[in-house]
Amino acid sequence: MYNKNRNHKDSFRGGNRNFRNNNHFRSRGGARARFRAKNFDPTNMINNLNSMPQEEVVVKEFIAKNKFSDFKLDRRLETNIINKNYINPTPIQDAAIPELLRGHDLVGIAKTGSGKTAAFLIPLINKVLRNPDQKVLILAPTRELAVQIRDELREFTYNTNLQSVLCIGGVSMHGQIKILRRNPQFVIGTPGRLKDLEDQHQINFNNYRNIVLDEVDHMLDMGFIQDVDYIINKLPYARQSLFFSATITDGVERVMKKFLKNPVTIKIESNAPTANVSQQIVKTNGKSKIEVLHELLISPGFEKVLIFGRTKFGVEKLSRELIDRGFKAASIHGNKSQNQRQRALSEFKDGYVKILLATDVASRGLDIPDVTHVINYELPESYEDYIHRIGRTGRADKKGTALTFVN
Ligand code: ADP
Ligand code: MG
Numbered sequence: 001m002y003n004k005n006r007n008h009k010d011s012f013r014g015g016n017r018n019f020r021n022n023n024h025f026r027s028r029g030g031a032r033a034r035f036r037a038k039n040f041d042p043t044n045m046i047n048n049l050n051s052m053p054q055e056e057v058v059v060k061e062f063i064a065k066n067k068f069s070d071f072k073l074d075r076r077l078e079t080n081i082i083n084k085n086y087i088n089p090t091p092i093q094d095a096a097i098p099e100l101l102r103g104h105d106l107v108g109i110a111k112t113g114s115g116k117t118a119a120f121l122i123p124l125i126n127k128v129l130r131n132p133d134q135k136v137l138i139l140a141p142t143r144e145l146a147v148q149i150r151d152e153l154r155e156f157t158y159n160t161n162l163q164s165v166l167c168i169g170g171v172s173m174h175g176q177i178k179i180l181r182r183n184p185q186f187v188i189g190t191p192g193r194l195k196d197l198e199d200q201h202q203i204n205f206n207n208y209r210n211i212v213l214d215e216v217d218h219m220l221d222m223g224f225i226q227d228v229d230y231i232i233n234k235l236p237y238a239r240q241s242l243f244f245s246a247t248i249t250d251g252v253e254r255v256m257k258k259f260l261k262n263p264v265t266i267k268i269e270s271n272a273p274t275a276n277v278s279q280q281i282v283k284t285n286g287k288s289k290i291e292v293l294h295e296l297l298i299s300p301g302f303e304k305v306l307i308f309g310r311t312k313f314g315v316e317k318l319s320r321e322l323i324d325r326g327f328k329a330a331s332i333h334g335n336k337s338q339n340q341r342q343r344a345l346s347e348f349k350d351g352y353v354k355i356l357l358a359t360d361v362a363s364r365g366l367d368i369p370d371v372t373h374v375i376n377y378e379l380p381e382s383y384e385d386y387i388h389r390i391g392r393t394g395r396a397d398k399k400g401t402a403l404t405f406v407n
Contacts, residue, residue, distance in 0.1 A: 116244045144189055
């Protein structure tokens with residue numbers, strides 16, 4: 001069994017290498033004509049996956065060492081965990097929570113959708129409930145992700161007097177400053193806005209003895225490195241630092257070294273990066289792409305569909321075409337205001353629209369329950385982006401399907 005899994009992984013990597021530099025997009029004028037974007041074609045990888053006997057793709061059932069009740073958490077927190085219907089800790093939670101409760105620095109590496117948010121929120125909330133002088137700073141790469149962390153924090157701190165503030169760009173600073181003056185225990189934000197608030201002397205990073213960097217790989221992709229560096233340098237020396245990422249790249253490692261003291265590293269390996277996702281290739285066979293997409297979208301089972309495009313313009317255009325064809329669709333990309341992005345996301349989450357179109361950047365880390373299908377209408381740029389995209393479905397043990405258009 002062990003060997004079979006190794007083989008599976010190897011062929012998987014091989015596919016990645018062979019296809020990384022293929023360029024399936026032909027420039028057709030416009031923005032794309034000016035540069036050749038690199039892209040990742042998963043065909044080979046998917047063929048390898050699908051030729052595997054089914055049993056090899058299925059991840060072994062995980063049995064948690066701990067129950068949430070073993071962590072001896074504050075009663076109120078324990079009740080809130082039960083109310084969220086979390087029965088057993090996920091692997092990263094099972095391994096990380098005890099270490100964090102002991103006060104260690106920690107590196108948590110686990111695939112997307114594996115429950116990293118609760119892995120850091122639960123022990124930190126417990127710490128602050130026990131010791132209200134403690135303050136926590138959480139850095140996230142995107143506004144949406146910061147909102148999501150804050151929402152989850154609110155659920156976990158229900159019925160406690162813990163306060164939090166969301167410090168993200170795209171909205172006025174005024175409200176954020178007002179709440180910061182009330183000295184909330186939790187500050188969740190994006191690096192750029194936090195730094196702006198510091199420039200205006202509205203926040204003093206030296207007061208935060210607990211710090212979380214979430215989705216560090218994307219923080220670096222998005223060019224936040226300088227702001228992150230700046231913030232880290234202003235933190236007090238005596239602190240507990242937590243670091244979460246889905247992948248470790250050289251850049252991630254560099255930040256890690258600067259940031260952590262004798263960290264415990266927890267890496268959750270998975271046989272397949274996305275064991276709950278069935279991956280398929282879509283060929284147009286001479287038909288127009290939009291027709292093929294249309295056919296798919298009216299097929300049974302396409303209940304909650306996330307469609308990825310490459311550029312904000314492409315995503316906007318496709319979104320308009322689908323709406324013209326009578327579909328209810330919303331989109332998130334960099335040309336939308338924060339309010340529009342948040343509204344599109346809620347409409348999709350609540351089922352008011354069944355199609356959400358997105359660019360890679362706008363979708364970092366999003367946790368949307370019950371996405372039935374991810375459609376890569378345009379190829380992702382890299383293997384990491386591919387994994388990230390398809391990880392938006394098949395979350396928390398649900399099954400999902402990822403369809404990738406090639407040529
Ligand atoms: P990650 O940050 O690793 O991408 P998230 O923290 O966003 O993952 O969690 C993914 C999904 O799994 C969320 O919907 C979350 O509510 C759910 N989840 C997390 N922990 C548990 C648990 N112990 N039991 C059940 N569901 C969980
Ligand atoms: Mg996350």
